[in-house]
Amino acid sequence: MTVFLCLAAVICGVMTWSFLEYCIHRVLGHDRRTFPNPFGSEHTRHHAEGNYFAATWKKSLVALAALALMAPLAIWAVGVLYGPLYAVAFVTMYVSYEVVHRRAHTHAGFTAYGRYLRRHHFHHHFENPRSNHGVTSPIWDVVFGTLEKPTVVHVPRKLQMRWLADPATGEVRDAHRPFYELLGKDRARATSPIEEPAPAREPDGLLSDP
Numbered sequence: 405m406t407v408f409l410c411l412a413a414v415i416c417g418v419m420t421w422s423f424l425e426y427c428i429h430r431v432l433g434h435d436r437r438t439f440p441n442p443f444g445s446e447h448t449r450h451h452a453e454g455n456y457f458a459a460t461w462k463k464s465l466v467a468l469a470a471l472a473l474m475a476p477l478a479i480w481a482v483g484v485l486y487g488p489l490y491a492v493a494f495v496t497m498y499v500s501y502e503v504v505h506r507r508a509h510t511h512a513g514f515t516a517y518g519r520y521l522r523r524h525h526f527h528h529h530f531e532n533p534r535s536n537h538g539v540t541s542p543i544w545d546v547v548f549g550t551l552e553k554p555t556v557v558h559v560p561r562k563l564q565m566r567w568l569a570d571p572a573t574g575e576v577r578d579a580h581r582p583f584y585e586l587l588g589k590d591r592a593r594a595t596s597p598i599e600e601p602a603p604a605r606e607p608d609g610l611l612s613d614p
């Protein structure tokens with residue numbers, strides 16, 4: 405019985421974070437007009453710059469504050485055995501979310517879950533920011549009717565994830581081609597020395613003012 409209740413406390417902690425992950429992203433991240441807040445500002449910048457993340461020390465502070473707040477509350481509510489388990493599971497899920505989200509932007513997925521998570525999340529980034537608010541799972545998108553199945557994700561070239569394109573060609577790597585397309589010109593190639601016209605010169609030999 406004790407083992408079952410320990411497991412229940414851990415699952416409750418995991419599900420509490422999962423629910424908050426969805427709500428924080430959807431409400432604080434994407435409804436700043438109704439709820440102006442610092443997370444919303446950071447999240448807007450994350451969308452605008454693609455690979456921007458708030459400083460790790462800020463996130464660590466949030467994790468510690470959450471643990472300091474939740475552990476005594478959980479101990480008070482369900483006791484000294486189940487309370488800490490609940491609080492630790494909650495904070496572990498929060499830290500996992502931060503790691504999973506950052507790696508989705510910085511590294512290609514190498515499991516079916518990793519690849520699905522990236523398509524789900526980048527559909528939110530580049531196709532419809534009103535959909536797919538869950539990052540680590542689509543559960544709450546299903547519950548609240550915001551799930552959209554990603555097809556091909558159209559990624560603006562200047563916001564592309566580091567892992568998406570082959571640096572040699574500037575084009576989407578073969579493995580990702582069925583799921584992602586790059587939008588916009590590859591500026592480095594468009595202005596390559598071969599194609600770039602020679603700068604105009606004034607008759608006295610000085611470069612013309614651009």
Ligand SMILES: [Zn+2]
Pocket residue numbers: 450505509525529
């Ligand atoms: Zn993101």
Ligand SMILES: [Zn+2]
Pocket residue numbers: 429433434447451528533
């Ligand atoms: Zn978002």
